[in-house]
Amino acid sequence: MDENVSLKEHSNYRIGGPAKFFVRADDAGSLWAAVAFAKERRVPYFVLGGGTNVLVSDDGFDGVVIKPAIQFLETNDMMVRVGAGVFMSELLEFVAGRGLSGLEWAGGLPGTVGGAVRGNAGAFGGETKDAVKEIISVDVSGTAPKVIRRRGAQCAFGYRNSIFKINNGKEIILEATFELRKGDAKVIRETIEQKIQYRNERHPTEYPNIGSIFKNVPVADVPKELHGAFAHVIKTDPFPVVPTAYLISEAGLRGTRIGGAMVSEKHPNFIVNAGSARADEVKLLIGQVKSAVRKKYGIALEEEVLYL
Ligand SMILES: Cc1cc2nc3c(=O)[nH]c(=O)nc-3n(C[C@H](O)[C@H](O)[C@H](O)COP(=O)(O)OP(=O)(O)OC[C@H]3O[C@@H](n4cnc5c(N)ncnc54)[C@H](O)[C@@H]3O)c2cc1C
Structure with a gap:
């Protein structure tokens, strides 16, 4: 068990404060031991995988971060x-x-x-x-x-x-x-390579990021009067959705910046860490995107990413 471990190194975003305790656990027994330790001390625990979908708070985590290192x-x-x-x-x-x-x-x-x-x-x-x-x-x-x-x-x-x-x-x-x-x-192999290439071309991989910030919007949740206007962008993923990137782009938010957090120009459903971004800046920008899309379309975006 390590103490005061920077979570920046464990987040794809390179954002976040320290974990009070940090432990790698490679089987059910050691996972349980880490949870039991948290319970004994009456502190929370959080299971962290690759850290590719989590926005870690600037204050870090005052508990036990558990990394399942089960590798077979x-x-x-x-x-x-x-x-x-x-x-x-x-x-x-x-x-x-x-x-x-x-x-x-x-x-x-x-x-x-x-x-x-x-x-x-x-x-x-x-x-x-x-x-x-x-x-x-x-x-x-x-x-x-x-x-x-x-x-x-x-x-x-x-x-x-x-x-x-x-x-x-x-x-x-x-x-x-x-x-x-x-x-x-x-x-x-070729099919896998095509997907990797598609992502490399369209995702802002040049900046630290945690993927799409918001879920796409199921067509079923879109006001009926807007269906016609969105007909040309609806895709199946895995059911009909309006891509959130389109809504953010149409709300004029591409490239919008708060401190080091920026709505990607390349893929507007990504908010990238364009340089020493703080979690608070990302959260403010998430709020700004949500209210702009709600104002323009009456659609409430829902986060896909998690907050720690
Ligand atoms: C460039 C980029 C592209 C992406 N593209 C996609 C995409 O196309 N589709 C998509 O769905 N997602 C995408 N994502 C988001 C992310 O990669 C996925 O959600 C991924 O599955 C998260 O895995 P992780 O190990 O990083 O989980 P983490 O981010 O570490 O954790 C995510 C959640 O899973 C929980 N968790 C992790 N491991 C365990 C475990 N063993 N037991 C219980 N809970 C666990 C954590 O507690 C947390 O709640 C993308 C992210 C990036 C950065």
Whole structure:
């Protein structure tokens, strides 16, 4: 267990103060020990994966940050078992090399398997849930740890949602089993590469960022009288949505800056750290974007990113 660890180094945003306690845990027992330590001291705990979807407060976190470092990868025919701490990029490399198809949509998706399962991460019409056979987690909410196995259908997966998100910190994901199909290794690699290239061209990867700040807006939530005006931008992801980047751009906010936080010119649903941004500046800018879009369209944007 380390103390006063800067969370800047553990966030893709390079923003945030220190964690009072920081621990890497590589199995259910050590995860439970870290949670028990937090409970004993009556301080909160937070599970941090790759830090690619979290805005860490400038004041840091006055509790225990727990990093699940569960790092195995194994196959049994079409099944791939993977530890929650494995990066999605490593998983893709592993399955592509074995000619296993079904996760190509995740080419270039940053973060860990645990983070992807918890948020049912998705892109290019695919979602994490599509190939999930089983998830094993540990329930740490009681006086003793309880390991839970769930089939994909029991995980309450929805748009950027799952039972693990709904239970909010009660469970820590230990591992996932994905059921894939036999495919052509060369085609799988090429498809993954295309996604990575698409992201590199469109995402502001030249600046530290945490991906899209807001969820896209389901067409079902858009006032009827606006459907015609948005018809040319509606996309399926995985159901019909109006891209939030379009709404932000139309509200005239591209390039808007508060301190070091800036609405990306390249992809306006990203707020980038354009230089020593503070979390407070990002939060102010998020508020400004929300009120501008609400004023112009009457649409309430909802954050996809998390606050710590
Ligand atoms: C450039 C860029 C592009 C992105 N593109 C996409 C995209 O196309 N689609 C998309 O869906 N997302 C995208 N994201 C957002 C992000 O990458 C995903 O949400 C990712 O799945 C988060 O994983 P992580 O390990 O970084 O999680 P973190 O950011 O560390 O944590 C996110 C949440 O998951 C929880 N968590 C992490 N691990 C576990 C675990 N083992 N058990 C329980 N809870 C856990 C954390 O407590 C936290 O609540 C993008 C981000 C960036 C920076």
